[in-house]
Amino acid sequence: MFDTLNLDKLKEECGVVGVYRNKDVEVARMVYYGLHSLQHRGQESAGIATTNGIHSHFHKGMGLVQEVFNDEVFAKLKGHIGIGHVRYSTTGESYVANAQPLVVKYRRGSIGLAHNGNLVNAALLRERLEDDGIVFQTTIDSEVIVNLIARFSNEGMVYAIERTMDLIRGAYALVVMTEEQLIGVRDPHGLRPLCLGKMDEGYVLASESCALDVLGAEFVRDIEPGEIVVIDENGYKIKKIEKQIKRASCIFEYIYFARPDTTLDGVGVYQARMNAGRILAKEHPAEADMVIAVPDTSIPAAIGYAEASGIPYGEGFIKNRYIGRTFIQPDQSLREAAVRLKLNPLKQNIEGKRVVMIDDSIVRGTTSRQIVNSLKKAGAKEVHVRISSPPVSHSCYYGIDTPDRNQLIGAIKTVEQIRRIIEADSLGYISLEGLVNSTGLPTESFCHACFSGDYPINVMKENDNFKLFERLKGGN
Structure with a gap:
């Protein structure tokens, strides 16, 4: 499940x-x-x-x-x-x-x-x-x-x-x-x-x-x-x-895994996510009427983006917090229905507006496309997607469940191709340098292999056996 x-x-x-x-x-x-x-x-x-x-x-x-x-x-x-x-x-x-x-x-x-x-x-x-x-x-x-x-x-x-x-x-x-x-x-x-x-x-x-x-x-x-x-x-x-x-240390803890009220290695996760949003606004500005988040992990980054850009932050989705866990649905229409059941656009807030939608990552791209389409069906005039992590382009071998690399959309498609696939009006990812800067720690403190391919531990070679x-x- x-x-x-x-x-x-x-x-x-x-x-x-x-x-x-x-x-x-x-x-x-x-x-x-x-x-x-x-x-x-x-x-x-x-x-x-x-x-x-x-x-x-x-x-x-x-x-x-x-x-x-x-x-x-x-x-x-x-x-x-x-x-x-x-x-x-x-x-x-x-x-x-x-x-x-x-x-x-x-x-x-x-x-x-x-x-x-x-x-x-x-x-x-x-x-x-x-x-x-x-x-x-x-x-x-x-x-x-x-x-x-x-x-x-x-x-x-x-x-x-x-x-x-x-x-x-x-x-x-x-x-x-x-x-x-x-x-x-x-x-x-x-x-x-x-x-x-x-x-x-x-x-x-x-x-x-x-x-x-x-x-x-x-x-x-x-x-x-x-x-x-x-x-x-x-x-x-x-x-x-x-x-x-x-x-x-795994940098994805700051992006998505850890709870925002956690402090990891001396860095507050909530503050790091807000900082990432501020940096993202500078790296990828957008002309829009409203900044929204895909709840919940993206909310601090969306607040930071709104603060740095001067675009008002508002709620764009209502999340059903009582749905629990659901089975993977056997066909596309049921999968889309399951996403709508969990996350529904707040039509009265977004109708007729140009929105910046902040999310923490895109792995395969399937859900991102559904969410963008749901906003447009609810009346959003434009949807500009901003991601508070770089493209996920490499698999992890250290305890994070990542698909095969050929299933990672960031590994096989350009940013422009991904934008077209998810049907966004524009798409921008934070740079790896910007992500690291959001934590206040030096880049050598982190494993960021899922973005850079720079693995700190190689899978053991036969001649070491x-x-x-x-x-x-x-x-x-």
């Missing part, structure tokens, strides 16, 4: 939460509320695992957070340490066995793990582990990670995670639960976000700071690329792996 309006958007893989409290506090409901605040990062499945220091418990299922959990489930999720996960699948099929967290027994107890991201060498590692007799229960790369951690656990959990980080390649933000510790891990490039918060007698780890706000936790810091944070009864400690690797095999063998 999918959100029909967002079929033409990139999808984040998931969101993670971890909570550590003193032993008198049950954390399952706290993890639940944290997951609720991260629901936008994954609507396919949800899960929570907890431990009381002796026994571990978990529950996961297909659907939204509120559909998976109830009072009966919470009664069974005992413990003062808990981790949670919401998922949109990019690796592994869509069924409950692939839902997270994963909880495995090993010689020293149990490990719970929730993972946001995607490994580029998971298949190679999985093959090697299977050759050594490991039996996998899922098809997701997260099970590779938890098996490696268990494999190297003889000298302690931090050592095991360091060894695992030395082998895996790709994007990962992890929350790991043992009987005594809550551990957070961020990949050396910082591709996926993770932050730390402090609450009374405890701590929170989460993909976004908005989850800390919901739980009443005070933001402490972002987990930096390559860092491991270990939380136990004595507080928290940070360890950074020694290898120096280029930082490359032997070296990796030997390093894994050394851990036997």
Whole structure:
């Protein structure tokens, strides 16, 4: 099941939460509320695992957070340490066995793990582990990670995670639960976000700071690329792996994935989106009567565009917030009806006007054309489309669900061709330089491979396989 309006958007893989409290506090409901605040990062499945220091418990299922959990489930999720996960699948099929967290027994107890991201060498590692007799229960790369951690656990959990980080390649933000510790891990490039918060007698780890706000936790810091944070009864400690690797945080977090009330790596997402709108107005001005947004993620950029251009901002669409998720419809007329059901033009606001329509991205172009046509049918005299990201022209291998490159309209068509396809009166994309400037951070801080093709991690080449095999063998 999918959100029909967002079929033409990139999808984040998931969101993670971890909570550590003193032993008198049950954390399952706290993890639940944290997951609720991260629901936008994954609507396919949800899960929570907890431990009381002796026994571990978990529950996961297909659907939204509120559909998976109830009072009966919470009664069974005992413990003062808990981790949670919401998922949109990019690796592994869509069924409950692939839902997270994963909880495995090993010689020293149990490990719970929730993972946001995607490994580029998971298949190679999985093959090697299977050759050594490991039996996998899922098809997701997260099970590779938890098996490696268990494999190297003889000298302690931090050592095991360091060894695992030395082998895996790709994007990962992890929350790991043992009987005594809550551990957070961020990949050396910082591709996926993770932050730390402090609450009374405890701590929170989460993909976004908005989850800390919901739980009443005070933001402490972002987990930096390559860092491991270990939380136990004595507080928290940070360890950074020694290898120096280029930082490359995903810039699409600021465009679309993160909630606007989140702060990522010191930058407020709402402000970055407003800045992008201001820059877009300077790069691609338009003569128009009104600026509107495709709700909801484009609203800050539309406000920024209106402010910089002097064109009034107004509502152009009414969004049905109660539609939930809808099946992909089998023919074009039903797909168009589903879009109209979710997003309907506000005719009295746009009739007879020249409008600038702000959206955050165009992936395939199909939905954009439907939305432009809906505005014109509602009486808009002209529709000038402005996009607060550059053309998406390359696939992502790090946990973002992107189509094959030949399905990316930005890879196979010019801007003018795209304008004609979506039937807009004009079309303008923000430049990559302008997008980076909207964050206030240097360009070398980001992965922007989906726009530039400049990948920070190459999919492992065959001539590197032997070296990796030997390093894994050394851990036997």
